[in-house]
Amino acid sequence: MGPSTILVADDDRAIRTVLNQALLRLGHDVRVTGNAATLWRWVQDGEGDLVITDVVMPDENGLDLLPRIKKLRPELRVIVMSAQNTLLTAVKAAERGAFDYLPKPFDLKDLMGMVERALSTPQPAPPAAAGAAAAQAEEEALPLIGRSAAMQEIYRVLARLMGTDLTVMITGESGTGKELVARALHDYGKRRNGPFLAVNMAAIPRELIESELFGHEKGAFTGATVRSTGRFEQAQGGTLFLDEIGDMPLDAQTRLLRVLQEGEYTTVGGRTPIKTDVRIVAATHRDLRTLIRQGQFREDLFYRLNVVPIRLPPLRExxxxxxxxxxxxxxxxxxxxxxxxxxxxxxxxxxxxxxxxxxxxxxxxxxxxxxxxxxxxxxxxxxxxxxxxxFAPAAAPAEEPQNEGLGAAVERHLKDYFAAHKDGVPAAGLYDRVLREVERPLLSLSLIATRGNQIKAAHMLGLNRNTLRKKIRDLDIQVVRGLK
CATH class of the missing domain: 1.10.8.60 (Helicase, Ruva Protein; domain 3)
Incomplete structure (x- = not known):
């Protein structure tokens, strides 16, 4: 790559000097200025192959200059630097067409690498706008706060994702703000006018997850007296946030994988495929690779969800x-x-x-x-x-209530499920779906205890053998004989 002319605008004389010397050493021609007016005149005159500009300058904000540069010379790459290191700055730079954004103080080596990429990579298609409402937001109203190096990297990644529909996997410990990141992707992205729905996999009984996500038809099971819409249908045109995806049961994982592969799904009890137009953002505090090795999470689903991984650092970092x-x-x-x-x-x-x-x-x-x-x-x-x-934690906190009876455990579990619904009212057919959730592990464990012998299991349960066979078939329970 031959020498290029680089235009530098920064009101800090020391930064101008450092950048001038570094760029000259790389063999480029450099023009430096401390104000936006001079930079704009150079751009109007057709000078420069690349612009490096600060945001805050004495006569004009560098971000406000960006749209005029892109309109006059859309091929001209612009790198934005700023000491105002917030998510909003990164989003504004991205939506107004900046090639990249670099927070101050910056590493000179990183900036020089960014310059080389800007001069050598092909010109991409213009990014989609992230919306005027987002541009007018104040820092205090932002969902993410912090100017640490770790947060700056997250801001840069989020800014690049705003105009896309790529599936995102957010990982991080509990309390790090995974849902805030998902909401930022939605609120500042091209689906901001659509719905944002959050579903916590850990708060929904396992047997109810498929109905919760995909809905069910009238008569799909006992008690399903009306058709019920699922979260995929409710989130059409928007974003569906699947929190604690590591707690999703394997059968629901299979259906979700099919949706991601084919872009359509069927309701529980339904036959007609329904096209889906939903952006998926998933999150977990668990190590999914460990769950894959343990056979608890599908590897093919992991790669479908982990298109763009974002790790949220714990506060101690x-x-x-x-x-x-x-x-x-x-x-x-x-x-x-x-x-x-x-x-x-x-x-x-x-x-x-x-x-x-x-x-x-x-x-x-x-x-x-x-x-x-x-x-x-x-x-x-x-x-x-x-x-x-x-408020220091006890030395050995109990994971679950001690000596808890079955009824109390079921009640505690159901309270979490009701609380997971915004209006406190789950979908119709709850009674039979809960019975199915209790019935399936009861029958499965009974068959394990009797080593797959259905006659002994029916006797232990007090059921007719034909009734047990029908339930095994209806609940799709796998019977393995000769278990040890």
Whole structure:
């Protein structure tokens, strides 16, 4: 690649000098300026093969200059630099046609690599607009907060995905904000005018998942007195967020894989294929590769979902974002009527040293308690120490209630299922679907206990042998004889 002319606009003299020297060493011709007006004049005169511009300059915002550059010279690549390192900056740069976005302070080697890519890669098709409403949003209203290097990389990836329908897999510990990322992909993307539906696989009884996702026809099973729409149908034209995808049962995984492969599905009890137009965003806190090795998750489904992987870092890996998060959460609770508070430096330092097993959710809950329970305007380290001591986890927390009866376990499970529905009302036919969920493991375990002997299993259950056979067939239970 021969020498190119690169136009640099930045109001910081030191940055202009560094970039000028680095680009000259690579053999390029360089023109530098400290204002947007001069840069625009050069562009109008047809100068330059590449533009590197800051966002904040004395006479005009570099992002506001971008649309005029792209309209006049759509082939001219523009790299945007900014110290305003938020998701909104990255989205604005992407939607207005920037080749790439680099937060300040930047690594010079990274920028030089970006320059070489900008000068050598083919010109892509113009990206889809992410919408005027997103461009007018303020940082405080953004779903993601933080300017750490880890968050900057997430912002850049999200900005590149806004104009696409690529399937995304979000991984991260509980409380890191996986649903916030999914909502950002939807709210700033081309499906923003469509619905956004979130489904938590872990909160739905396993036997009800297929009906929940795909709907069912009238008469599909006992109690299905009306047709019920599923989440795929409800999310048509929008985004379907499948949270905790690692908890999806294998039979539902098979149906989901078919939807992703063929772009259509059938309702439970239905025969007519239904075309689907839904963007899938999945998320999990579990290691899906381990589940694949254990036979609990389909490998082919994993690769269908993992088209674009996004890993959300735990809060302990981006503790430099804690002050901004604290300010953000104090602002939110103030809007809800609680007094506005702040935190002194010693208290913030103590928060940075905490391990945060509950991640951002744990921090938000703490801030809400501080705003509600303490009278002082400035929270000090003594308060933080007391909070961390009061809410420290027990040494050996029980995973589930001890000595819990079957009825109590079922009730607890069903409460989670009802809570997972926004209006608290699940789809019709709930009674029979719940009975099927209890019946299937009961029959399966009985057959395992009797090593597949249906006569013994029927006797143990108190059922007629023909009735047991019919239930095995209806519930699609696999009977393996001679189990040990």
């Amino acid at each position: 981006r503790t430099e974002d804690i002050p901004a998060l604290v300010r953000h959460f104090f602002g939110l609770v103030n809007q809800q009527g609680l007094p506005l508070k702040s935190m002194d430096n010693a208290a913030l330092d103590r928060l940075r040293r905490h391990r945060w097993p509950g991640n951002v959710r744990e921090l938000e809950n703490m801030v809400r308690r501080l705003a509600a329970l303490y009278t002082q305007e400035v929270i000090t380290i003594d308060v933080i120490e007391q909070e961390l001591a009061d």
